[in-house]
Amino acid sequence: MITSVRLTRFKRFNSTNIELHASGLSFLAGGNNSGKSTLLQAIAVWEFCRFVLEMEKGRASLQPNFPGQGLGLSDDEFSPIAVASLKHLWTNLKSQIAGEEGYSLAIECRWLDGHGIEKRLKLALALTNDRLFIKAADTNLVVADELPTVAYLPPFAGIVSRENQMSGAERRSMIGRGLAGGVIRNLVLDMFQANQRERARLKEGKTKIKNSDLAKLRKEDPWEILQSTMARIFGVQLDVEPFNELYHSYIRVKCIKVVWDGKKFARLTNFQPRDLMAEGSGFLQWLSVYTLALSPNVKTLLLDEPDAHLHPSLQSQLVDALEDIVGSSGKQVLMATHSTEILRWAEHSKVLAFKGNGAKYLRHDDQKISLFIGLGSDYAPKIDPLRKSKCMLIVESDSDARLLKVLAEKLNKEWPKGLVVWPWTGGSVERKQLFLQLKAEVPELRALSLRDRDDLELGQVDKLTLRDKSVQNAEANLLLRVWRRRHIENYLLWPEAIARAAEKPPQEVIDLMAEHALVVPADFASQDVAEAMIDARGKELTQKGDRSIKAVFKVQPIAIAKAMQLEEIPEDIKVLIDQLIDMCAQDIAPANAA
Known part of the structure; x- marks a missing residue:
């Protein structure tokens, strides 16, 4: 399988060498126009040129000191990828370089044979009078050498109602045109x-x-x-x-x-x-x-955003399926993706990050966070507002922020203007890394991270400030906060508020909660509320299952928040909102006071 690709004047890469894992699944990641698709296309062009040389001039044309001339092709015979004209294969569309020979574009692939010996094949291209010429410029191949077999799949398109049986050349042409x-x-x-x-x-x-x-x-x-x-x-x-x-x-x-x-x-x-x-x-x-x-005929598979039309769950299943295939067959799969969902769970060593004029595999897991910032993803549009406001709330989902905003209005508190809400499901340590990466972009950044306690020990949450005590070495201008109650939804489990939102008698709500073995005490809003209220599974009770509040009374958590009265809002909510407002209004204290 291919271990490296060296590009000379191919599209955006003027002179670049990219090392690759020889087997397994690699995720090509980076912003738009960073070079992910360019690398895949380069390998596809290399495979096409190798194939036509071998078919037209024999295997000898791929060996050292072949005396023959380059092979000429018309533009309509070139089919591995879709280009407006053949000039678009060259960096800055310049196919003729003053003072140099006509073969000014080159793609070299290297791989290891069955004995672990490195093999190489460098193919050079020239363009004269709209005719493409191909030749082997450098190689150490011998007749018996086995070459990589490559298949390139652009984003899916083009299904037709009637499909004829096609030759290999026809199929390659269709796939190359997307x-x-x-x-x-x-x-x-x-x-x-x-x-x-x-x-x-x-x-x-x-x-x-x-x-x-x-x-x-x-x-x-x-x-x-x-x-x-x-x-x-x-x-x-x-x-x-x-x-x-x-x-x-x-x-x-x-x-x-x-x-x-x-x-x-x-x-x-x-x-x-x-x-x-x-x-x-x-x-x-x-x-x-x-x-x-x-x-079985494909050893190296090039996939350009195969997740583009897939729901996140299907993206995950596709990756799992590909992992199973490469694990059992030893295939090499290069997959370009913009999916932050896929990249978040991928091993960092499998992520080939594109930046500047090259690409390298990540060395540390926290490098994925800075990679996400540059992606054409849901997160990228938040960077500019963040540079302006310098104030961020990190939550597990946008709905958490909407709940807080509604409750702030109930408390007659003004929600901070320009506050950037950043959804991130990771834990406090991962959020700390996110903050540090964003701070490199926005030096004066201030952030409050808020997440559910879930199964974190209650003793790891400071009772007065909600500070996450499980994280050491706090960062200045970063407040790591965790709800004392298991889920944010636990703060909405007041029967009278639910009854108002559902337009039902409070007793019906009390009876439903009893089914879940939960009795809501009179001091519901207190920080000293009973432990059963703190540890209740509020997310499930409000939204999941046939006997949830959502299923029985047809109300969402946001509706309950809107129905709550001032005195019903728990103290933890008030503490958190005050901290958020203060953070956005003034500088945060040094790290040791966080």
């Missing part, structure tokens, strides 16, 4: 037909396939893995109609709804099969990525 959807049935058909041939081989001379052979097939065969995975995640299996190229014009693939009956996936009898095109873009994106990843 129309992977236009070949998805071809990919599925190839995998299905290979499975049918293997099943016929295993059954040869027998009435049925041996159980041991069938179990092995289901565990290792790409089509079997694809079918079981799509059924498990989407409740769908694929039905490929027989195809004979002599008299069938189009490939037909339909989706069948299935359910797991405890032993196998069973087809839903009242569901009519429908064409792939009827499925959502997320399903089709998932299918195209997974099909290529399972292909």
Whole structure:
């Protein structure tokens, strides 16, 4: 697999060498136009040029001292990636460099062979009169060397209602132009037909396939893995109609709804099969990525934002599925992504961060935080307001901040103007790192971090200030605060307020809480409230399950907050809001006073 890529005048990289993990899943991360897609495209162009040289001039054209001339291609024969014109392959569109030979663009890939010996192939490109010329500029290959096999998949697009069977060149052209959807049935058909041939081989001379052979097939065969995975995640299996190229014009693939009956996936009898095109873009994106990843012919897979159409849960499942594939096959997958959800949980050593004129794998987990700041994500638009206000509230979700704002109004407190709300689900230590990274961008930054106590020991929260005592070495201008009650929703569990919001008698609310073994005491607002009130699972009680307040009374936490009266608001809420207002109104005290 590819261990490094050296680029000379390719797109945004004038002279760059990027080291890569030779196997496993790498996440390419960085802001827009940082070079993630450029690296993937460079490898795709290298693969295309290698392939056409070998096909047109033989393997000898990839070996040292090949005497032949470069191979010429017209622009319509160039298909690995979509470009407005071939000039766009060159840095700053300058394909002719004064005083240098015409082959001014170069892409070199290096990899290790089966004996651990480094192999290299540098391909150079020239452009003359709108015609592209390709040659091997430097190489140490011999005839017997095995080369990496590469597949490039841009963001999913282009599915059509009728798909012909295509040659390899036609498929490569479609995918290179960003129309992977236009070949998805071809990919599925190839995998299905290979499975049918293997099943016929295993059954040869027998009435049925041996159980041991069938179990092995289901565990290792790409089509079997694809079918079981799509059924498990989407409740769908694929039905490929027989195809004979002599008299069938189009490939037909339909989706069948299935359910797991405890032993196998069973087809839903009242569901009519429908064409792939009827499925959502997320399903089709998932299918195209997974099909290529399972292909035994692909050793290095280049994925450009395969998560673009996927819900966060599907993003996570796709990453898990890819990890399983690379773990069992040793494949190399390079995945460009803007998903902070994926990157947050990825091992830092697998994140290839693009910055300036290059890219390097992260050495420490906290480096991911500074990476997020530069991403084209939900967080990036917050930086400019933060530079202006210099005041930030870090919460687990935007809804927490909305609750606080409503309760501040109930207390006749003015919510700080310009306060930037930053959702971040990490713990206090991770939030401290976030603060330090942001402080590098905004030196005068002041922040209050607020999170649920969850399972943190109550003794780790200061009773008077709500300070998180579990974190040592406090930072100046950063207030790390934790609710004394388990969840912020615990501060809303006052039956009279819930009854007003739901327009129900208070007794109905009291009875529902009794079902959850909770009796709300009269001193609900006190910091010395009973421990049962402090440790209640307020999030579940208010929002989760068939017998939650949300399910029974049809009210959200924000509605309860709006229904609360001044004297019903707990003391912890008042303490926290006062600290937030003071922080935004004046400088914070030194760290040892935090």
